[in-house]
Amino acid sequence: MPIITLTTDFGNKDHSVGAVKGAIYKELDQATIVDISHEISPFHIVEAAYIIKNGYKNFPEGTIHIIGVDSELTPENNHIALKLDNHYFICANNGIMSLIAAEIIPEKIVQINIHDKVESNFTLLDVFVKAAAHIARGGTLDVIGKDITAIKQLIGVKPQVNSDKKQIIGYVLYVDHYGNVVTNISRTFFEDVGKGRTFTISTRSVQFKKIHESYSDAINFDSPKNKREEEGKKIALFNSAGYIELAVYKSNPSTVGSAASLFGLKYLDTVNITFD
Structure with missing residues (x-):
């Protein structure tokens, strides 16, 4: 069954x-x-x-x-x-x-x-x-x-690229249980456009110049625990679904806040990536 x-x-x-x-x-x-x-x-x-x-x-x-x-x-x-x-x-x-x-x-x-x-x-x-x-x-x-041969398409789901291919214009696709902000920019799309160039992710009041592979990848575990930047650390990463996600390490939306609340982001808010 x-x-x-x-x-x-x-x-x-x-x-x-x-x-x-x-x-x-x-x-x-x-x-x-x-x-x-x-x-x-x-x-x-x-x-x-x-x-x-x-x-x-x-x-x-x-x-x-x-x-x-x-x-x-x-x-x-x-x-x-x-x-x-x-x-x-x-x-x-x-x-x-x-x-x-x-x-x-x-x-x-x-x-x-x-x-x-x-x-x-x-x-x-x-x-x-x-x-x-x-x-x-x-x-x-x-x-x-x-x-039938076709199904209805969602309009505007894909991120856009400007004419000189120096900027990706995406948006917030989803906010998860932890308040992490998932964008509509996939790893494949980012790599195809970026071609290894340095970049800045910008949205409202925050910027990121590095994308991590996981949440813990952003933490320096070689540093003594009392000197690490852990809880509250702002992170950009490729999430398990293959999309760029903006997060706060070990966030709690009901107490210390989350990426969505601390960055002031919600569904359809713009997320830009500018390549150097």
């Missing part, structure tokens, strides 16, 4: 997550259900796309990923199921999948058309669960939808 993952903006206060899991168990009593996140900011499809992109690849091939963010069926927001990288995804066609599909071409995409076979208006509880159960039983995508 394939694993079914759930990613939503439902939070954990209401009944919604439990109801979806119950609906899955009614269809598949031996299902394995894994929560990726239910704390996506409401209707924040870019945040959801980032989390899905970096979460799905750790699951076995054949896993079915249900994504419930901005998923209400409307004339402009239909539902899709697709097979991509040997995983299955069920979500709204609102751009969430475009970050992944930009790098890996889907093997098959269908627009789901089983809405007349369900009774409620709770998309995940009916349409998405029915589609996931069908796939889990070995069913094909053709049975639950009609072929």
